[in-house]
Amino acid sequence: xxxxxxxxxxxxxxxxxxxxxxxxxxxxxxxxxxxxxxxxxxxxxxxxxxxxxxxxxxxxxxxxxxxxxxxxxxxxxxxxxxxxxxxxxxxxxxxxxxxxxxxxxxxxxxxxxxxxxxxxxxxxxxxxxxxxxxxxxxxxxxxxxxxxxxxxxxxxxxxxxxxxxxxxxxxxxxxxxxxxxxxxxxxxxxxxxxxxxxxxxxxxxxxxxxxxxxxxxxxxxxxxxxxxxxxxxxxxxxxxxxxxxxxxxxxxxxxxxxxxxxxxxxxxxxxxxxxxxxxxxxxxxxxxxxxxxxxxxxxxxxxxxxxxxxxxxxxxxxxxxxxxxxxxxxxxxxxxxxxxxxxxxxxxxxxxxxxxxxxxxxxxxxxxxxxxxxxxxxxxxxxxxxxxxxxxxxxxxxxx
Amino acid sequence: xxxxxxxxxxxxxxxxxxxxxxxxxxxxxxxxxxxxxxxxxxxxxxxxxxxxxxxxxxxxxxxxxxxxxxxxxxxxxxxxxxxxxxxxxxxxxxxxxxxxxxxxxxxx
Numbered sequence: 323x324x325x326x327x328x329x330x331x332x333x334x335x336x337x338x339x340x341x342x343x344x345x346x347x348x349x350x351x352x353x354x355x356x357x358x359x360x361x362x363x364x365x366x367x368x369x370x371x372x373x374x375x376x377x378x379x380x381x382x383x384x385x386x387x388x389x390x391x392x393x394x395x396x397x398x399x400x401x402x403x404x405x406x407x408x409x410x411x412x413x414x415x416x417x418x419x420x421x422x423x424x425x426x427x428x429x430x431x432x433x434x435x436x437x438x439x440x441x442x443x444x445x446x447x448x449x450x451x452x453x454x455x456x457x458x459x460x461x462x463x464x465x466x467x468x469x470x471x472x473x474x475x476x477x478x479x480x481x482x483x484x485x486x487x488x489x490x491x492x493x494x495x496x497x498x499x500x501x502x503x504x505x506x507x508x509x510x511x512x513x514x515x516x517x518x519x520x521x522x523x524x525x526x527x528x529x530x531x532x533x534x535x536x537x538x539x540x541x542x543x544x545x546x547x548x549x550x551x552x553x554x555x556x557x558x559x560x561x562x563x564x565x566x567x568x569x570x571x572x573x574x575x576x577x578x579x580x581x582x583x584x585x586x587x588x589x590x591x592x593x594x595x596x597x598x599x600x601x602x603x604x605x606x607x608x609x610x611x612x613x614x615x616x617x618x619x620x621x622x623x624x625x626x627x628x629x630x631x632x633x634x635x636x637x638x639x640x641x642x643x644x645x646x647x648x649x650x651x652x653x654x655x656x657x658x659x660x661x662x663x664x665x666x667x668x669x670x671x672x673x674x675x676x677x678x679x680x681x682x683x684x685x686x687x688x689x690x691x692x693x694x695x696x697x698x699x700x701x702x703x704x705x706x707x708x709x710x711x712x713x714x715x716x717x718x719x720x721x722x
Numbered sequence: 723x724x725x726x727x728x729x730x731x732x733x734x735x736x737x738x739x740x741x742x743x744x745x746x747x748x749x750x751x752x753x754x755x756x757x758x759x760x761x762x763x764x765x766x767x768x769x770x771x772x773x774x775x776x777x778x779x780x781x782x783x784x785x786x787x788x789x790x791x792x793x794x795x796x797x798x799x800x801x802x803x804x805x806x807x808x809x810x811x812x813x814x815x816x817x818x819x820x821x822x823x824x825x826x827x828x829x830x
Contacts, residue, residue, distance in 0.1 A: 488806050496806070
């Protein structure tokens with residue numbers, strides 16, 4: 323990559339959502355906003371290598387996108403008010419914080435994540451519009467064709483316009499109600515990238531978006547909690563697989579390859595992250611991330627976090643993880659008891675991690691033959707090939 | 723924007739019927755705020771007549787065009803700034819608890 327192309331990528335990553343968000347606010351036209359932002363990037367790729375990188379790359383991109391939008395709208399003869407407002411769009415630098423000034427990007431995120439849109443559409447629209455990810459890449463991650471994904475995104479944009487979804491950050495009690503939905507979209511985006519067969523770039527995008535949201539809403543504890551959580555998980559990205567691409571469990575990973583800077587940033591955020599569901603999960607991740615070796619892991623602290631999380635979100639999966647934490651903190655017996663409670667009524671019957679947990683705790687109890695058999699049964703159930711191999715390796719290890 | 727609010731029954735109402743707000747109060751407040759343009763309650767689906775014209779011939783049938791367990795029992799026409807405002811109006815209606823409400827924007 324030439325220096326100029328690198329500068330375009332860097333300035334684009336920073337300025338793209340700001341440009342799209344500002345153009346949507348003024349024109350109300352989502353497709354126009356995206357097209358003009360993309361064309362500005364294309365123009366920069368052509369011009370900067372020849373003319374040099376401008377002093378204010380973000381400002382250059384905003385001006386180019388704005389001029390393009392003015393051209394298009396002039397031809398379409400839209401109202402003068404919009405054109406006047408467009409002409410005033412100049413600096414893509416963030417507005418001064420405080421006061422009533424709402425960052426355009428925040429409006430964009432809340433609108434993309436509006437609960438009147440289907441969850442999958444929210445994730446796709448956020449990726450496309452806020453992060454600028456090409457539709458083809460989104461389609462690949464969702465295992466659909468590009469034309470299907472294009473239709474899904476178009477349908478979401480059409481609904482926003484036709485149903486009168488406001489381009490606004492909700493205030494007061496409405497914000498409290500809507501913020502968890504925004505966080506859920508970002509977290510889903512992250513797990514899409516973090517899953518065994520996921521699209522790794524999405525995890526990076528999710529970290530970037532969570533950081534952006536935290537910058538825009540520093541006073542919201544759960545936003546800090548979500549950012550801490552994704553940073554702490556993401557810190558292990560270089561150590562999660564062996565040379566053959568097999569997934570490694572936490573105790574098998576080379577901890578020197580964990581990203582210490584991401585861990586430090588995540589841990590520092592916990593001070594203002596409160597005790598919501600994301601903060602509790604981040605505290606659990608921090609216990610793992612800060613243990614010098616697997617044997618040093620503070621399992622009683624993790625078990626205590628899961629106790630609190632299970633009170634806030636008593637889902638079968640949370641109760642399963644709580645059982646495992648108790649098993650590691652206080653012995654496999656109590657862990658298996660809690661596991662039986664979590665599985666009551668068949669809640670986790672089709673969930674391979676429940677079998678894997680039973681396998682782990684049973685092996686620790688000393689019944690290695692049964693433990694290995696359970697690991698193999700879990701391997702039968704998983705759909706992802708790296709996870710299947712990891713479970714079969716565990717089966718072989720415990721029965722050695 | 724104008725939103726047509728279809729008020730429907732639902733096979734799974736809210737568990738606590740006493741949580742639903744009072745309908746008279748809802749109507750009075752939305753009329754006063756100007757958010758409710760008009761509205762009414764429908765006679766039961768058994769009183770419905772469906773009208774079609776095919777090949778120039780008038781076809782009438784007894785009952786609604788689709789037999790479903792959930793039926794539309796009334797409507798309110800809303801005038802709201804955007805979907806969020808319409809959602810706030812709909813969530814305050816007793817049938818959001820006892821049934822469900824569908825919001826459909828009108829094409830201006």
